[in-house]
Amino acid sequence: MTIRSGYTVCPYDCPSTCGFYAEIEDGRLKAVRPDPDHPVSPGGPCRKMVHYERSVNAPDRILYPMKRTGAKGTGAFEMISWEEAVREITSRWKDIIRESGSEAIAWCNYSGVMTPVQRQCGWAFFNRLGSRGLVRTLCANAKGAGYQSVMGSIGCLDPREVKDSDFLIVWSSNVPATRNPMMRELREFRKQGKRIVTVEVCGIDMARYSDELLLVRPGTDGALALSMMHVLEREDLADREYLRTWAHGYEVFRESLSAYTPEWAEEICGVPAASIEALALEYGRAKAPAILLGSGFSRYANGGMTARIITVLSQYTGAWKQPGGGLCGCNPTGGSYLNGALTDPPEFHGKHPSININQLGQGICDPSVRSFYVYGSNPANSVSDTCAVLRGLSREDLFTVVHERVMTDTARYADIILPATYSVEQTDVYTAYGYCTLSAAPKLIDPPGECRTDWQTFQALAEAMGFEDLFFRQTEEELFEKLLSGMKGNAAALPEEARESLRKGGAVTVPYADHLRFMKEGKQWNIVNESMEEPVPRWMPPAGGPEPLRLISVPGLWSLNSVFHERTEDLIPARGPMILCLHPDDAAERGIATGDDIEAFNDLACVRFTAFVTDLTAKGAAAAPGVYAHSLTKSGLGVNALQHARLTDLAEATTMNDNTVEVRKYS
Ligand SMILES: Nc1nc2c(c(=O)[nH]1)N[C@H]1C(S)=C(S)[C@@H](COP(=O)(O)OP(=O)(O)OC[C@H]3O[C@@H](n4cnc5c(=O)[nH]c(N)nc54)[C@H](O)[C@@H]3O)O[C@H]1N2
Ligand SMILES: Nc1nc2c(c(=O)[nH]1)N[C@H]1C(S)=C(S)[C@@H](COP(=O)(O)OP(=O)(O)OC[C@H]3O[C@@H](n4cnc5c(=O)[nH]c(N)nc54)[C@H](O)[C@@H]3O)O[C@H]1N2
Ligand code: SF4
Ligand SMILES: [Mo]
Secondary structure (H helix, E strand, O other), X not given: OOEEEEEXXXXXXXXXXXXXXXXXXXXXXXXXXXXXXXXXXXXXXXXXXXXXXXXXXXXXXXOOOEEEOOOOOOOOEEEOOHHXXXXXXXXXXXHHHHHHOHHHEEEEOOOOOOOHHHHHHHHHHXXXXXXXXXXXXXXXXXXXXXXXXHHOOOOOEOHXXXXXXXXXXXXXXXXXXXXXXXXXXXXXXXXXXXXXXXXXXXXXXXXXXXXXXXXXXXXXXXXXXXXXXXXXXXXXXXXXXXXXXXXXXXXXXXXXXXXXXHHHHHHHHOOOHHHHHHHHHHHHHOOOEEEEEOXXXXXXXXXXXXXXXXXXXXXXXXXXXXXXXXXEOXXXXXXXXXXXXXXXXXXXXXXXXXXXXXXXXXXXXXXXXXXXXXXXXXXXXXXXXXXXXXXXXXXXXXXXXXXXXXOOOOHXXXXXXXXXXXXXXXXXXXXXXXXXXXXXXXXXXXXXXXXXXXXXXXXXXXXXXXXOOHHHHOOHHHHHHHHHHOOOHXXXXXXXXXXXXXXXXXXXXXXXOOXXXXXXXXXXXEOOOOOOOOOOOOOOOOOOOOOOEEEEEEOOOOOEOOEOXXXXXXXXXXXXXXXXXXXXXXXXXXXXXXXXXXXEEOOOOEEEEEEEEOOOEXXXXXXXXXXXXXXXXXXXXXXXXXXXXXXXXXXXXXXXXOEEEEEEEOO
C-alpha cells in the first residue's frame, strides 16, 4: 500500500476557493485534510467537500464514453470507445457545418469547474469552430455590472478586512451556505460585541448568526437603500464633503432622495419605517460600517439598478476611507490576476449570433440549431424555464453531446456522453472571486476508467476537426506554467517564492486592492453615470407576474447549484425533501402547515414541494432552497420550471428570483 499526500483546491463556483490536502492511497483519493496555513480556510473545507473522496469515488461515476440506445431522456446507453465517440461527433459536425454552417452548433458551459484551463478550453474551441455564441450570465452579472458602473475597476473589501469594521450588514447573502469560511469572522465579530444585521427574504440559515433580521419583499432592496440615504441626509450623517469631492453627480442624486422617505419605502419593501430609520441611524453612526453584499437581490429585472444603489449607500457615510469599512462581496481583486488570452485566445473570437444561457430552452428549440454540446453545466436543473430546456433536449434531430462525471438530468438526454474528471485528476490554476488569493494544484491521481479532462477532450475534438492551431497542441501542464509565469494585476508583483509554491500546489494571498485608488488617480466614481440608460439611480420595481406570491431560489446548505447529487449516502439524505418556505400568514390563508404536500404553479409549470412554514421568510414570498435532481422531486421538476427567461436591466443576466406563483395543498 502506498500512501501519499498532495495539495488540492476546491474547483467549484464558490467565492472562497478553499485549499486542502488530499490523502492518496494506492492511487485513489482516500480522505481530505485541512491546510492549517491556508489564508482563507485553515479549518478545512465545508460540509460538502469534507468528504470529497465520496464524490471522486462515487459508485455511479461515468467511466466510459457511451452512446444512446433508447429514446431521449430514458437514460439507455451502451459503452463505446473514445475513438468511436470522437469520430461520430466530428463527422456529424462536419456534415452539419457543410449543410447548415458552423452556427448550427450550439453549446453550454457555466460553472461546473471554475478554473481557466479546464473551463475556457471549450470557449476557445467553439470560438475557433465559429459556432453559435453563448452569453454566460447565469449568476451575479447584474450585480457586477451595477457595481462597476459606480466604482469602475476599483476593488472592494476582501472578507478578511471586515474584522476592522464596527457594524456589518449582511445583505442578501446566505453566508453559512455560500461563504462558509467567513462564518469564523462573523462569530469573532459578534464576540467582540459588534452587531450584524441581515437583510433577507429568507433567513432560515442566517437568522441565528445575526443580531437582527430584516425581511424585505423580494426585489425591493433598492427602495430600502434609497430611504436609508434619505435618513442619512436628513440626520446629517452623509459625508457631504467626501461625496462632493469624489462622487460624480452627488447634488443631483441628493435632491432626488427627498421623495424616498422610510414611510414610502415601507409600502414597497414591507419593512416598518421605524426599522428602516433605526438601521439607517445605526449604519450612519458607525465609524466603519461594512456591507457584505451577496447576489440574490440582483437576480431581478431591477437587479443592476439595485446593485448601483447599494454600492452608493456603501460610500454615503465615507466608510470606504476607514479600515474595514465599505463594501465586501463585489470585486475584491479589482480585476483578473491571469492573462485570459492564454486560455481563450482573442484571435479565435468572431461575430456570431448567440444564445443567452438564461434563454437556453428557446435557443435549443430553434430548429436552426442542429447540435448541442454541454460541459461543466447541468442546464436541465440549473437554468430557468426547465420545460423549455427539456423540450429542446428532447428533439430527436438535435445531436447532443454531454461531457459529465455523473448521470445528470442533462446527460440523460445526450446522444453521446463523454466521461469527465474530478479536480484531483487535472492540473489547473484557481482564482477566487471572493478573496484576494491565488491557488494552484497539479494533477494528483490518474482518473478511473477512461475519464478525460475537458482540455484533453477538446484537444481530441480539435485534432479530429483538423484544427492546426498550436493552441490545441499544448499540454495542460504547459498552459499551467504559462499562466503562472504571466500573472497580471496585483499578482504580477508576487515574489518568485510565491510562484514556486504555487507550481508545487498551494495558495497565496495577493495584496488587497487599494480601495481609495480613485483619490490617487484624481478620478471621481459615479453616482450619476451618463453612459447609462438611467443615468441617475432611482427606484425601479422588479418585474414579477400576476400571482400573489413572489418566488425566490435560495442556495442550499447541502448542495452547490446541482453539484453533489452523487452523494446519495450523506448529503442528499441530510438535505431532505424539496421544501418551499412560506410565511405563517400566507400559509394560514391557504390552510397549509409544515410537512404538507403542496404545489406551486404559474403559467409555466406546476411543481410539488413539501411546505415549510416559518416566520423567517418574508410575508408574500415563497422561498425554495437548493437545486434538486428531477428524480428527487415529487413531480419530476425543480423550482426552475417556475422561472421565466426574462433578463436583468444590466448585463442580460438571470432574473431567477423575479417570478410569482400561487400555492395550494396538493390533492
Ligand atoms: N452551499 C452552497 N454554496 C454555494 C452555492 C450553493 O448553491 N450552495 N452557490 C454558489 C454560487 S454559484 C454562487 S453565485 C455563490 C453566491 O453566494 P452570495 O453571492 O453570497 O449570494 P447568495 O448566498 O447566493 O445570495 C442568495 C441570498 O439572497 C437572498 N435573496 C433572494 N432575493 C432577495 C432579495 O430580493 N433581497 C434580499 N435582501 N435577499 C434576497 C436569498 O434568500 C439567499 O439567502 O454561492 C456559491 N456557493
Ligand atoms: N434553483 C436554483 N437555480 C440556480 C441556482 C440556485 O441557487 N437555485 N444557482 C444559479 C447559479 S448562481 C449558478 S452559477 C448556476 C450554475 O449552473 P451550472 O453551471 O449549470 O452548474 P451546476 O448545475 O452545478 O452543474 C455543473 C455540472 O458540471 C459538472 N462538472 C463539474 N466539474 C466538471 C469538469 O471538470 N468537467 C466537466 N465536463 N463537467 C464538470 C458537474 O458534475 C455538474 O453536473 O445555477 C443557477 N441556477
Ligand atoms: S466553502 Fe466553497 S470553496 Fe470552500 S470547500 Fe466548500 S464549496 Fe469549496
Ligand atoms: Mo453562481
